Amino acid sequence: MAIQAGSFRTLELTDVGRSFGGHNALTDLNLTIRAGEFIALLGPSGCGKSTALNCLAGLLPLTHGTIRIDDERIDTLPAEKRGFGMVFQNYALFPHLSVEKNVAFGLQMRNVPKAELKKRVAEAIALVKLEDHARKLPGQLSGGQQQRVAIARAIVLEPRLVLMDEPLSNLDAKLRLDMRTEIRRIHQNLGLTTVYVTHDQEEALSMADRLVVLREGRVQQVGSPEEVHTSPVNWHVADFMGYRNMLDLEVASADADRVVVAGSGLRLRATAVERVAVGDKVRLAMRPEDVRIAPDGAAPAESIPATVAVVEYHGREFAVGVSTASGLTLHVRSDHAPQVGQEVALVVAPERALVFRSSLDAADLSEVERDLEEVRT
Amino acid sequence: MATIEKVETPEGTRRRVAAKPSTWVVWFLVAVFFVFLVGILSSVVVDSFAKQWFGTWLPPEFTADWYAAAWDRFDLTHVMGVTLLVAVAVVVLSVLIGVPAAYLLARRNFPGKRLITLLFLMPIIIPPITYGIPLATVMYNFGLGRTVLAVVLVNLVPSVPFVIMTMTPFIEQINPAIENAARMCGATMKDVFLRILAPLLIPGILAAAILVLVRTVGMFELTFLVSGPRSDTLVVAIYRAMTSAGGAEARQLVSSMAVLYTATMLVILVIALRFINPTQLVARVKDSSDD
């Protein structure tokens, strides 16, 4: 493979921040990206992930902070001088240029000799399997094909870093899965360093080496997909990572790492993620797939009694909505279809029921950050 | 009309009776307007070919001599040449000055943007005479009076803002991500402009250019204030012929010039309508999705 990633050791973002007219879209982003890594910036819309990507690309000026590659400071360079490649959400293909010319554009900007240009364009087009469409205009291609052109256009430059801004969000579900694999394949083949922005947690988990979860412009958690998936650091991350059942309860007793939480007629053993004390108001988070309906007749201790309200068929198993006596709604999974109205007992392993402090904002900030917060408001 | 009425009056006959008079009034208005329009146009054409026309339905004898006479009498070769030169110069200059400004106004926010937009809008809102007279005075002071250069400069005053106002919506239609994509490919601002924006903006520039052309050829007030015998455009030459001291020129001479003028405009407009929607001649481009 002739296309290769430009090389560096580390890319370092220090205290990167960006505000729009007094509103902080991104605050104090500190992140070190190692060469060859696939990083996903993950969060709901408006969390600052696209702002972060655009700041990295040079399309948005920083309000504060620095970006360095090895020891070279790059946040003062204009976008066109940073040597990054970018794939945009709506592809942003040049509508008046053919596929070939779209891909060749960046090479022309770098005055690459004609023969080499032809060779590299052909390779990039082959890599995304678009040989048959090279002479078509973007308007004549399907969404998935346009996406491939956008990827080819970004990687043909052998960029030091590839930035992807929700590249799959405009594709239909099946195509999205195919392209996921495709992007991952290209990343691994070429050893590209990639920063990938998405709001789809499944996408992030399946593709990235490391995840950065953002909320309201602040980093919540940085970690491997497994870390973020199984041990979210606060209930916001948990909420975003698919812990759909969130119950507001109180701590009844606490020892080393197991706590008992109670309230609304429930009493459960669970795992405390953050430090909590007896009497604290807490949030209990559980994934629907971790909460099971106990087999008929068996009603183990510490199960939750509930009534089946809704049953949906989800292929291999059933998604069941239940309500407890006190009116709480829970989402659970079951491998058989219960009857609506049926009384059931729900069980959950204590290590899969996570307990978080319900108020996190002020408590979560370090002392310095709290100082800054005061100044800002 | 019948189909439209059906849509608007679902319960049929009762409403249709009520809607009828209004329909008649509308068609009567349109008809009267077209009677005047066709009447005006054809009387000038008939007159220009009449040897003499006085007190009859149609002239007794037809001739094309007036065209030759007008051409010699008013040196129309020169007048046409000036008109063309002025029009082309104004189009080129106003596009060169106006398009970059329109781009910036469409894409960017900067301190004083509202003020500058207002400044660009003023020459379109204020009557031409209001700024034309002080401008002409300045031109005469600088010794530019009655020159072709002065005619070009005064015509630029409303044309540049016009290009800016016409181009802004065209530019807003282009997804800014395309420019970002080009920059991420390493294109400098100049490359973005020449290789990405210019090709995409060709239709808009064409529309703006043709509109400026039509307006410049038709512009009377401003040209009249600074032009002299050797720098008159066609429309000013016709006016001077109609009002020349010591009794106007023969009516047929003026008519034949007027027909030449309309024919010129018609050619431009026929070309223009291949590229643009009639509505755009007066309004800002807003019905690109009108289908």
Next chain:
Amino acid sequence: MSTVAPARTPGSRKDGRSTASLQHRLAERGIDRSLLMLLPAVLFTFALFVYPFAYGIGLTVQPNPDVVEKWGGGIFANYVAFFSDPFFRDSVWITMRLALPAALFNVLASVPVAFKLRGKFRGKRALTTLLVLPITLGTVLTAQGLLIFAGRQGWLNRFLMDVGLIQEPFQLVMNYTGVFLSLVISGFPFAFLLISSYLSGIDPSLEAAATTLGASWFQRFRRIILPLLAPGLATTFILTFVLAFSVFPSARLVGDATGETRVMALMAYRAFGEQIDYPMASTVAILMGVIELAVIALVLLWRSTFYKGSTGGKG
């Protein structure tokens, strides 16, 4: 973000902002090199619009000696002359009497026509193209055509007399009517095209919704269309008024240039081209602008009482 940050957090993070380069901080406020693209247009506007305009205003307070002698008023002699001399003063009224009704007529006549012709029907493009035709005529040919067509011996009077509708030919040119007709012929298509485009910007489903709620034809027009169209009507009125207000060639060619169509533009040109009194010419010209802007301001004030949001579609 506030300026007290360094004082409040000594040492720890006071350089939080200054780590970004100056270039970035300027760019943040929208100031960078690309602003240079605005430069030609700004320079041009200052050289050919702002400077002459300011110069013209300066001229108005440097009256010619004979004007000062006749009217007094020192440096304001031109203004004194304008408002004291009925020859000048009346031209304001004459201009208004022509421009306001003409603009109003063009707008009001366009509304029902645009309303009837909206939607798709065969020949629509042909019709709109025909309506653009008057733009090719220009004021001068319109004037010439009116003189011939609507003159005492023209086809119009001849037809009306032959049919027996009138005994004597109508006096339609060389007076107020002539200029009014010329303003309608050039202004009506303009108003029609503008209003059509505003009307097409109103989402048809709004009207359909009103119909399902039981609104009659008139109620739909009065309660839905008109409020949404009102800002467009105001804009159209302003633009046609601007055209009519600066009427000049037709006032001379098909009007009565010394009598009932002695409009301000003619007065200004007379002072400029015939009396070579540049200060007086500038005075009339500037006052023309002031009066026109006053009318526009009134219309905008009226418009601001209407709904200002989007019209539910493009528009």
